[in-house]
Amino acid sequence: MLNLRKLRYNLLLTSLLLMALQGYSQGISQAVPAIWDLETCLQYAKTNNIQLRGLGLDKQSAEQDLLLAKAAVLPDLYGSAAQSYNHYNKATGIANSTLNYQGSIGLxxxxxxxxxxxxxTDIKQKDLSVQSAAYAIEQARNDISIQITQTYLSILVDKESIIYLQDLVKTSVAQLAQANKRFNTGSAAKKEVVQFEAQLATDQYNLTAAQNAERLDKISLRQILQLPEKLDFEIVRPLNISTTADIPGLAAVQQYAFQNRPEIKNAQLGVQIADLNLQKAKTGYLPTLSLGAGIGTSYAKDPSYNAFRQFDNNFYQQAGLTLSVPVFTKRQNKTATAKARIAVAQSELSMEDTKTTLALGTEKAFINVQNAGSQFSSATEQLKYNTEIYRIATQELNIGAANIVEYYQQRNLYVQATQTYIQAKYNAALAARIYEFYLGKPIKL
Structure with a gap:
């Protein structure tokens, strides 16, 4: 009976666990898609990337600082209450003791x-800090968008490489089979069979390397997107990828970037924030005037009249102005002002550095998009001719008009041309998207 009861308990527990796991897996599948295109990756990262989430919390913290600064111009209000007791023995021959108490309340x-x-000034500074936090989020989104696009295109390179390497493996398998047949009939030497075997092993190695590269690039993309570790996902391989871009002059792109990029706006805010901090430091030399007021009452144990009468008799009210004039602050105000001026100079240097970095980035993007386009055109022509030569070499090998050494020379040239073409195509696509991104255009393949 005990074993049967234990068995039923185990079956019930197992059923509950399976139901929980099924519900969890359904929740994951509903929250995270299995197939990802670039747009889905970019949108998902905006709400799930840890760096962006951390910057979002920084913005919330800055908003709380702003609320606190606005509240500082209002009067405060504190309530107080105190109650104390004392006990002592009377100095008489009769054992006696007295317990007294007293207290007070007030506002x-x-x-x-x-x-x-x-x-x-503090309110203005905190408001600019909120804007700066928002620009920091936008800047991080731009950087992450570029990272995602680069990783996404790397995966596409891997996938396309895998496809053509699989074709090479199939071709090598078929050629090895033909070579074995010729060897068995005595029309081919063992050396030829071994050469085909060696080439098949090389093709399989290259295929495995490309598959491993795809896995590693997927891990990188998963890390940027903050996807669950054991979630298997696939990306969409577009039918057509634009390798061209609208290439306006570099001066026009830089002008737009200087006026609209968040890193520039954030750097400008940094100068304004530092200047406001200098103004705050200078206020340390000025007097402070404050108004104070309070009401309260006190009471104590007294046999002559009750506590409520004491509340009335001891009730007091007070109000007054306090003027605080800094006469000698042991260099605190002078040092604070000097350091604030240094911070202003540092923020100006940071802004100049940001402008220089952006100018170099746009110029590099301009050169890259031109070079990548030219390289892709050259790679397209190179692949075209090497594909035709490889086709002819394959036919000649099949009819015995070419030896295996000449065939593999042409085959290696074809493989190199294919690899160059794939890399050049996606380099051109990436360079075009980055250059357009400086013009404020969303990234689309």
Whole structure:
């Protein structure tokens, strides 16, 4: 009976686990697609990439700082209450003791009326910090979009390489089979068979290397997208990939980039934030005027009248102005102002560095898109001629008009031309998308 009950318990537990796993897997499949195109990758990364999520939290923190700065111009209000007891023995011959108590309650408020403009300046600075955090998110999105596009195209290179390498393996298998037949009939030497075997092993090695490269590139893409580790996914291989781009002059692209790129706007905000911080530091030399007020009452144990009468008799109100004038602050204000000026100079240098980096980036993209287009055109012609020569060499080998050494020379040239063509095609596509991206165009293959 005990074993039967235990068996039923195990079956029930197993059923519950299977149901939970099934529900979990369905949740994963609903949340994460199995087939990804480039647009899906870009959109998914915007909400799931850890770097972007961290920057989003930074923006939320900056927004809280802004709310705090706005609230600083308002008066505060604090309540207080105190209660104490004391016990002592009376100095009489009769054992006796007394327990007394006393307490107080009250409200107090303070309001900064003037602080040299510090509070208003702080609000402006915190507002710019929120904008800066938003531009930081946009800049990170741009960088991640480029990373995703590069990795996505690397996977496409791997996939296309795998396709043609699989064809080469099939061809090598068929040629080896024919060579074995000729060897068995005595029309071919063993050396020829071994050469075909060696070529098949080389083709299989290259195919395996391409498949491994695809796996590694998928891991890189999964890491950028923050996909579950054991989730298997595939990317869409477009039928047509645009390798050309609208190439306006470099000056026009740089002008647009300087006016619209988030890194430039963020650098400009950095200068403004540093300047406001300098203004805040200068307010340390100015006086501060604040208004304070409070009301309260106190009570104690007294046999002559009750506590409620004490609340009324001991009730007090007070209000007053406080003026604080910095006379000697042990160089604190002077040092704070000097360091704020240094921070302004540093922010200006950072802005110049950002502009220089962007100018060089756009110029590099301009050169890359031109070179990549020319290389793709040359690679297309090279593949065209080597494909035809390889076709002729294959026919000659089949009819015995060419030896195997000449055939493999042409075959290797064809393989190199194919690899060059695939790489050049996707390099041209990537260069075109990056150059267009500087003009604010979304990335599309």
């Amino acid at each position: 107090s408020s303070a309001w900064t009326l003037y602080q040299g403009g510090y509070l208003k």
